[in-house]
Amino acid sequence: MTSIAIPRPAYAERPWILDWLTTVDHKKLGILYLYTTMFFFAVGGILALLVRAQLAVADNTFVNNDAYNQLFTMHASAMLFLFIIPVWAGFGNYIVPLQIGAADMAFPRINALSFWLIPPAGLLMFSGFLFGGASDVGWTAYSPLARSSGVGLDLWIIAVIILGVSSTIGAANFMVTMFRMRAPGMTMFRMPIFCWTMLVTAVLQLLATPVLASGLAMLYIDRNFGGSFFDPNGGGNAILWQNIFWFYSHPAVYIMILPGMGIISEILPVFARKPLFGYKAFVFATMGIGGLGFSVWAHHMFTTGAVLKPWFGFMTFMIGVPTGVKMFNWLGTLWRGSITFEAPMLFALGFLSMFLIGGINGTFSAAVPVDFAIHDTYFVVAHIHYVLFGGAVFAVFAGLYYWFPKIWGRRLDERLARIHFALQFIGFNLAFFPMHLLGLDGMPRRIATYSESAGWETLNLISTIGAFLIGVAMIPFIINVVMAFLRPKDQPNDPWEGNTLEWWTTSPPPVHNFDSLPEVHSERPLWDLRHGNAAH
Amino acid sequence: MPSTGKLRVIRRVNLLISAALLAIASISPAFAGWGMPEPITDQAKRIQDLWVFTLIIAVAVFFAVEGALLYAIIRYRKKSDALPKQTHGSTALEIVWTTIPVLIVITLFSYSFIVLRDVEKKAPSDALSIEVDGFQFSWQFTYDLARLGQGQAPAQEGTFSIIGTAANEPTFVIPVGEPVEFRLKSNDVIHSFYLPNFHYKLDVVPGRDNRFVITANQTGEFTGQCAELCGINHALMRFHVRVVERAEFDTWVAEQVANKATVRQP
Incomplete structure (x- = not known):
């Protein structure tokens, strides 16, 4: 086996803090992304617990209606815009260049800009709490309601535009990196599947995010400069906002889940000791989801009476097909494997079992008449959380446990990880499964309280208990991370017997990533090295 | 001993399944009608x-x-160090x-x-037609005396309205067994007219003429509420519908008309 030597640039030493503030190293930026997004995950989680505390019992007055509307708006905004979307950029930043055998991202300074837009945007969004109240119109900011909300919404609009810029230039950076900087021998169809999902995600971001930015600019003009894009009394159209918003925000759901699917598709083959079943089918299914993702936005708008329902219903059903292909390929990967259950695998299997529910309960909304019943009820809240928590968040933790040894050179404790998994899995189902039943029984979303006569108290209380259990589940995780940081770095290059190039270099990798690269003959170069091509 | 280990796992799975079934069975009476x-x-x-x-x-x-x-x-589950067969797909x-x-x-x-x-x-042209106005934060139900539906007395002129407030939830009345049309109107923000027992909701959008038709098949009183976030008291936009026999409906209409306060002459 020959390897290719890589020239090593020289680096000047800088003070620690200056180094982190000015770094253009994709790994350091990746770590900054992960710290920042996990911080906002914690903030969004605390807001969620306040929401659940308010809903625990009927006619509750724990928070008033005004505060409640701010709480759930900022919960969703933090989780979607400041946690899930950028956390993938964090993983992508750290992992994509390593997986394709590159020394860095294509545009390191733009990469630094992408990251450094996020903290100020987050602060701006939350600063509303200091200026008479944060945005209180939901993360969907429907007009005309959004025309009359307070200054918190202006701060929110500006913050989301800034985050959109971060996301858009980051997407361009990822695309160029993957198109231009792959290691010798790594054809597109030998690229690790996580990279593929990041690539499709980047395309979605590049196409969809500017549309949202234009909508937000229109909303800002409506609110501050006498515009009437969304005001029927001024010749505008209230439904126009929803069309623009969902044209971005439905693809955004795939932006939020595809990289998670990629992480799962990296982990399953390693811990089942088999290649990903149907690699190409998986790539095409990812593209299929991305493409179809642009033709289903109006399924959020069936009850407006303003959209072509059969078309959007049919396309929404169709998106279940590539999603199903992925699920079957994951099962095919496990089938006749030799499976072990380390922490990354536990969370990956948790993803499979829970995302399955999130896939199935979404099809009900494609059956348009059923959607008339469940739209804007807690059934939909259950659905998005089975996708974004049961799916995306489980994938985030799978990825953290999987790449922790690579990123920080230490391994997380398995026993604490199992406690974390068990508590999170049980808490998650207690919190979100009852919401299906509440929604079917007619409990609308975004209501600050409900009357005792509605009969929703028991299920809400169960849900609240589950939510707090998720909070408790974070304690063993935090202890685990803190204890790991107190230990010395002791991890070998490849603690899991991984398949992809990030496991070729040291843990953590040097500034220039690789001293040499192995030859790449398949999507599993390290497997080939360990077992020889004969093992195919 | 792998066989007892496997047995233990199977027993555990069995226990989990029975626990889940028990949990489902215990809440199911509250959710007859498939949820x-x-x-x-x-x-x-x-x-x-x-x-x-x-x-x-x-x-x-x-x-x-x-x-x-x-x-x-x-x-x-991994049982030996032997590599599994490397199938790449099918x-x-x-x-x-x-x-x-x-x-x-x-x-x-x-x-x-x-x-x-x-x-x-669509509704037949002679159906009872009610205008539903959603506003922050309650509902107004307006009946047109010329469109009171099947079996109505000779056409009269004028309208009467049931107007609610967040504190005083409105109740409107419809007859059973005949089509009733709802015409949804809003002058402020988007609301959504949602009655869980209809299994239906339709948004009340400023600048849009949204309508739908139902035919009630049983009498009783039912509760609905706004399903689209519309501001601070969104949660309090509840309303009630009383579904009654035609004769009782006619009596109720006569009472409303007699109560001049709520009748608006054209």
Whole structure:
């Protein structure tokens, strides 16, 4: 086996803090992304617990209606815009260049800009709490309601535009990196599947995010400069906002889940000791989801009476097909494997079992008449959380446990990880499964309280208990991370017997990533090295 | 000893399944009607049938896939250091598990399309027609004396309204067994007219003329509320409907007309 030597640039030493503030190293930026997004995950989680505390019992007055509307708006905004979307950029930043055998991202300074837009945007969004109240119109900011909300919404609009810029230039950076900087021998169809999902995600971001930015600019003009894009009394159209918003925000759901699917598709083959079943089918299914993702936005708008329902219903059903292909390929990967259950695998299997529910309960909304019943009820809240928590968040933790040894050179404790998994899995189902039943029984979303006569108290209380259990589940995780940081770095290059190039270099990798690269003959170069091509 | 280990896992899974079934059984009486509240209109019945059909397929898919997953987890645990066979995929299988979902999807779409067409039928011109105005934060129900529906007295002129407030939830009345049209209006923000027993909601959008029709098939009093975030007291936009026999409806209308305060002359 020959390897290719890589020239090593020289680096000047800088003070620690200056180094982190000015770094253009994709790994350091990746770590900054992960710290920042996990911080906002914690903030969004605390807001969620306040929401659940308010809903625990009927006619509750724990928070008033005004505060409640701010709480759930900022919960969703933090989780979607400041946690899930950028956390993938964090993983992508750290992992994509390593997986394709590159020394860095294509545009390191733009990469630094992408990251450094996020903290100020987050602060701006939350600063509303200091200026008479944060945005209180939901993360969907429907007009005309959004025309009359307070200054918190202006701060929110500006913050989301800034985050959109971060996301858009980051997407361009990822695309160029993957198109231009792959290691010798790594054809597109030998690229690790996580990279593929990041690539499709980047395309979605590049196409969809500017549309949202234009909508937000229109909303800002409506609110501050006498515009009437969304005001029927001024010749505008209230439904126009929803069309623009969902044209971005439905693809955004795939932006939020595809990289998670990629992480799962990296982990399953390693811990089942088999290649990903149907690699190409998986790539095409990812593209299929991305493409179809642009033709289903109006399924959020069936009850407006303003959209072509059969078309959007049919396309929404169709998106279940590539999603199903992925699920079957994951099962095919496990089938006749030799499976072990380390922490990354536990969370990956948790993803499979829970995302399955999130896939199935979404099809009900494609059956348009059923959607008339469940739209804007807690059934939909259950659905998005089975996708974004049961799916995306489980994938985030799978990825953290999987790449922790690579990123920080230490391994997380398995026993604490199992406690974390068990508590999170049980808490998650207690919190979100009852919401299906509440929604079917007619409990609308975004209501600050409900009357005792509605009969929703028991299920809400169960849900609240589950939510707090998720909070408790974070304690063993935090202890685990803190204890790991107190230990010395002791991890070998490849603690899991991984398949992809990030496991070729040291843990953590040097500034220039690789001293040499192995030859790449398949999507599993390290497997080939360990077992020889004969093992195919 | 791998066999006892496997047995232990199977026993654990059994225990989990029985616990889950017990949990489902214990809450199921509260959710008869397959999780949905009682349908009180012909349209709601159609929607519930579609829900049940979709649910059966969904549950079947869930158990098939989750079952396969559990089976794989238990059956294919690592037992030796021998490498498993390195299968990279199967075009035949990919075609099969693309085709089957496509067929399921086409079935579900066709059925939901038929139901959609039926529940969205327009109202006959002589149907009772009620204007529903959503406002921050309650509802106003306006009856046109010239459009009181089947069996009405000779056409009269004028309207009367039921106006609610967030603190004083409005109750409106409709007759059973005949089509009733709702015309939804808003002058402030978007609301959504949602009555769980109708299994239906339609947004009340400023600048849009949204209408729908129901035919109630049983009497009683039912509660609905706004389903689109509309501001600070969104949660308090509740309303009630009383479904009554035609004769009782006529009496109620006569009472409303007699109470001049709520009648507006054209």
